Amino acid sequence: MAGPKGPIALFLDDVVVLRKPHPCGGDTWRIVRLGADIGLRCVTCSRRVLVARSAVEHDIKRFVERGPLAPSE
Numbered sequence: 001m002a003g004p005k006g007p008i009a010l011f012l013d014d015v016v017v018l019r020k021p022h023p024c025g026g027d028t029w030r031i032v033r034l035g036a037d038i039g040l041r042c043v044t045c046s047r048r049v050l051v052a053r054s055a056v057e058h059d060i061k062r063f064v065e066r067g068p069l070a071p072s073e
């Protein structure tokens with residue numbers, strides 16, 4: 001993964017913790033769509049949202065797990 005100022009490589013089925021929690025209280029999200037907007041499914045309540053990629057990159061606190069498409073390091 002790139003440093004804090006570089007772009008973050010995101011892959012389908014990555015699971016991330018974001019700084020902004022969902023209204024349901026969950027802060028863990030699975031990436032379900034990639035593009036200019038990132039599709040995220042809340043792991044806690046299963047609702048799906050679309051968020052601008054730049055906002056997602058800014059809000060990622062940590063990766064919980066990487067999807068099967070992510071290159072192993």
Ligand SMILES: [Zn+2]
Nearest residue numbers: 022024042045
């Ligand atoms: Zn939720």
